Amino acid sequence: MIHKFCCSLKNRLMHQTIICNYKSRQREVLIMNILQLKYLVAIVENGFNITQASKELFISQPALSKSVSQMEATxxxxxxxxxxxxxxHLTVDGQIIYDHAKRVLSEYDELMGIIELRSRSEEGEVVLGIPPLVITTLFTDFLNKIKSKNDQVKVTVLEYGGHTLEEMMKNEKINFAILVDSNLYQDDHFNFIDIHLSEFALYMSRNNELASKKSIHWTDLENKDIAIVDDTYSAHHIFQNHLSENNVKVKSMLTASSWDYLFASIKDQDTITFLPIAIQNLFNMKGIKATPFTEPVPWxxxxxxxxxxxxxxxxxxxIDYFKFYFKKKLD
Incomplete structure (x- = not known):
């Protein structure tokens, strides 16, 4: 039933109509198809350079020029x-068509992705490694949606720190993982897609002497008490590397596998912890401040x-659902 509906909707989009009223006291229904809309958008996005746009579209320059004339005649x-x-450049009317064409093409691409995913008969189990810091912050919706889209595919999640998951990937114990600032970017044995970018911050009590600062430099951490996730997490190694690069020596360093515990440890104390900015939405921030670094530390x-x-x-x-879901998010 869903497949029939999608196919029907696909056919309707393929013949997307643009209604214009340019003849005095007369209305005409004028048709521009998806291909023409793609040509129009490509020309604009290539700075109105027909030669460059034709290369991107894999058609000849004369064919694209002819299509422009046909669009305007239509x-x-x-x-x-x-x-x-x-x-x-675009005329005023051309700008209106271009703005609508972008929306139509976006919906069309989304529909094609849905049709492709729904028309398959995948089933089986997939093991996916996700760090605890990441799964709660970014993946609740994704995991629910992938289950609802295809209940024949079972995704089993392994929750380990990013550093541990990276080692499991290298040793071929798992084939899929979500990783933070990984060394695998330069490894030719792996493909990857970027799905989120924000930054780390330092969390501390509002009574901490550093809480008045708008941003923190690494040297501000000299001789300070630190609580941080243990060395199975990528965040631990990112933090240690920055300390080393800036020749900073902290007073003490408590490590733990539970970031809930770390968050609790900084309340009403001088201790500071290092966590992504995004996680502050998961906690009661009363009495706690998240302060970014002067030079942002990417998450x-x-x-x-x-x-x-x-x-x-x-x-x-x-793999395909990751590309489909996060392409929409990043767009």
């Missing part, structure tokens, strides 16, 4: 302004999978 008004015979999240050709249909489904 709507019965000028879409592009010309200067010395070359396209220079870069990516989905990694090992390069191979013999993945099961369920595993390929997971």
């Amino acid at each position: 709507v019965n008004f000028m879409i592009f302004e010309r200067h010395k015979g070359r396209l220079s 870069k999240i990516s989905f990694f999978w090992r390069k191979r050709i013999n993945y099961t249909s369920a595993q390929n489904y997971l």
